[in-house]
Amino acid sequence: MLKEKLLELREQALANISSANGLKALQEAQIRFLGKKGPITEVMKSMGKLSAEERPVVGQLANEVRKLIAARIEEKKADLEAKLLEMKLEHEKIDVTLPGRKIATGSPHLLASIIQEVEDLFIGLGFSIEEGPEVEQDYYNFEALNLPKDHPARDMQDSFYITDELLMRTHTSPVQAHTLEKHKGVGPVKVICPGKVYRRDNDDATHSHQFMQIEGLYVDHHVRLSDLKGILTVFAKHMFGADREIRLRPSFFPFTEPSVEMDISCFRCGGHGCNVCKGTGWIEILGAGMVHPNVLRMSGFDPSEYTGFAFGMGPERIAMLKYGIEDIRHFYTNDIRFLRQFNRA
């Protein structure tokens, strides 16, 4: 009898479980069939009335039924939960093409980026970064650079003077003289000097009364012009592309002898001639030369023991060439629409 009852309960329970349409109904079925006062418990309790032969058989069956129901409930539960989760996920669906909450970042100034790129290159080549004052003594701005007071290349009207002896530096070259003095006649001196400089120019598309310069200086025993050429070749390839070539043309600066201008092969046309290089295939990039013995001597270096090279370049010019920027004033107007374009520069 009990055996039949168990089998009947099993059928009822399984039907109940499979028809449960929610976790609540399932839980009710669980309580109903497996609860402490449930019918299977009842059967187990009444097993005492059975014979010794029947008892283990019915007991085993009761356990099997109980396990089966419990397993089915677990299965059904997992099934229902999965369905529920699926519904929840379906409900949580969003338009993933909507824009995210961006954290707006600012842009570095293009000139800062250019200067940093040059600095990093030269740090890698063993040059440190030196900076100097922007209000400079006439002596360091001119005289220590082999530009005595009456030198024709010097014109009071080109400079912003503060007193007869003080002016806004017109180039970063005075940092050369300061640095050499600091080294007290002992090389090597290897520095890059970036900074702001000032000239009495009216601001227009190609002139700015304030602009940036980067000066380089290397003084040691046996520094050669060929070394300058080598270093500048590395620079040109780094800044303007690996297939750039350079050429040095003789030029004149009072603080170098010999003096040269460096041209690079045009990065736009590769040297065939275009409007960037004005048809010549070459673009003038910077001035350089071997440090004039007078400059070495005035700053405490013995020119019979030491030689050196120096070069100076304009980050604005480099940027203008590289990106085709048509007006130098853009650098100082700080229009966000200009600056943002060079976020990655």
Next chain:
Amino acid sequence: MLVSYKWLQDYVDLSGITPEELADKITNSGIEVEHIVYPGEGLKGIVVGKVESCEQHPEAEKLHLCQVDLGAESVQIVCGAPNVAAGQKVPVATVGARIANNVKIKRAKLRGEISNGMICSLDELGFDHNYVPKEYADGIYVFDDEVPVGADALPYLNLDDAILDLDILVNSAHCMNMIGVAYEVGAILDRPIKLKKPEVIESDQPASEKISISVDAGDKVSYYGARVLNSIKVAPSPRWMQLRLINAGVRPISNVVDVSNYVMLEYGQPLHTFDFDQFGSDHVLVRFAGDHEEITTLDGQLRKLTDEDLLITNGKKGVAVAGVMGGENTEVSRATENVLLEAAIFDPISIRKTAARLQLRSDASSRYEKGLDRNRVALAADRAAELLVRYAHATVLKGIVEVGERTVDEHQITMPWQKINQVLGADFTCEQIVGILRRLNFIVDVEDETMHVSVPARRFDVTIPEDLVEEVGRIYGYNHIPATLPEGTSSHASLTPYQKIRRRVEGLMNSMGLTQAYTYSLTSKENASFYVVNNQGVEPTQVVWPMSEEHAALRQSIVPQLINVAQYHLNRQMPDIKFYEIGKVFLPVKGEARPAEEEHLAGIITGKRTERNWEGESDAVDFFSVKGIVESLLDSLAVGDQIVYAPSKREGMHPGQTADILFKGEVIGYLGTLHPKVEKDYGLSETFVFELAIESLLHHGEADIKYHGLPRFPSTTRDIALVVKRTVAAADLDRVIRENGTPLLKSVRLFDVYEGSHVAPDEKSMAFSLVYFDPERTLTDEEVTIVHEKIVRACAEQLGAELRG
């Protein structure tokens, strides 16, 4: 310097070298050829014609009917020029020709008469009117007789020439004359140059009978020579000379003036000619002008001189400002018969100062300023005399009357020849080096390892061994020198601590949404005095001759410049901006002209916090936005906990929304809201700024990082809400809490501020989250409670705080 390719061929064989090739070679050897001008470019069909007859046009008073022989044919041409006449040889633009400005000549009918071409003026052939000789200025050009009829006219007008424009720098003054250019080109091409010594036919009468010279000018006049030329006939100079002058950018005037200009172009030596009959004495005295002494120069201007100016006088009054410009009183005119010709060497600096002060830079003064061949002065006088004999029928009196030495010794440079290889990094043989220097016409002797070089006076720019290094390098060509990497001690380099931190600051600013600006250091005096961090109200450092009021003073703060940047964007419908700048400010130092330079960081923000998007409009930035930027920055730089913010009042700032930023008790910056009046003046909406003396704060770089092991025991967090008077600052509560929480209290964070109906009107509630922690063990509730209660008590006693119920 305009160099005629045709003229240059007088001295150097240029065969096989086009003007373009020559220009390239000159440029690559050190003197930039800025451009080449072809004066005859575009001209076609211009021939030499002979006017056979010239009659009045029957219908037009101002026109002539000319029958012109063109060699192959004779045609009728109608000509309106007043100076046309039978027998003249003239340039004719034939039918089909092209004249200046690409005008095509067609057969035409003028008042009923056929015209088969046009007789040309120089203007019509493209000559710049400013250089056309006066005699041809208002009419056609007329050749002298030697020109073959029917021939192409262009070569006879030097319109087949090419003009190279050389950019002469300080070191290339030796190329400010044709002979100098010839030496240079000869060296570049490795071709010999041909120079003729002037031959002067002199009369027997010594010039010294007519003139004597004395110089009283210290060392400022190293040579003064004069020749006397009599019975001159002033007339136009010959065609060849006129055309050479025109192509060199000099207007022909008369034979006497033209010769002195021509010799200056050829030799580089400025010459001056006085009308000797107007000279007023038989004595030249060169001296300094007296202070306030006056002279009327050739251009009709009355010039006031100083005692620094060299003056040529007749012993009494001035007749020329030495080296700069002649006096009107002795100017050569059509009537001049006797001429005193001056060839002198004046001090370059003296001439430069005088020319600059009188604002009178002439071809002569610029040559004196840049320097000239000291040894060519008497030759130039001879060359002028030679030409004046030939072209002005002059009688040259015997000898040059002079003071000073005509020539000086050549400069000697002695050096080891190997130095050239050492400096260039090249591998020349001794023969190669000597060869290059000899191409430059330097005299070279080699003794073993030593080289003695004798440098001609024309190369006054070559004085030291390094100059010879350059000469060899540039003539040989730097392109042939190898590129090497330095062999010296390899050295390690890195940024200084401050340079490193500055880069971090830039990165942090960018990541917080601020874009970097670069503004001008020079600004208006008013701007330069505004928004200064410390020592407000100090006059800024100013430049002596500002170019404009806008850039007259050195900024003491960056904020005013950033306000301008904000205004710029607002005016262009870009109201939401965040900018920062790192740069120098210039702070006057008492008793010194030179300001202290300090690098500051400044920022400005205004507008919305973020862009409007699909979630709606964001709030506007406010005081706590700018403060948050500064705090985040200083926290990132590990100094945040040493900074104190104190309320402050600053000009131009909102009196209730401005804080000084203090580090170790010193004001190192400020932040806050712009004063509404300033916002109104600039048309800005609410705008927030900060400025920090970042260099003095961080010049040591960042503190070392100290590692702490991860906590092994849990911490305890307790919240506390305190009611205080509104006047009590958050920072005061924070301080009292911290002071009384040691050592277990590890952090304090304000998480709520409440003012309203649940507290008294003059009170506010502030809630803090306190974290207690001991690295060695787990804290018990009792231990925490003891400290916590101590904190509450201290807040009550010191700030009247009550626990909020």
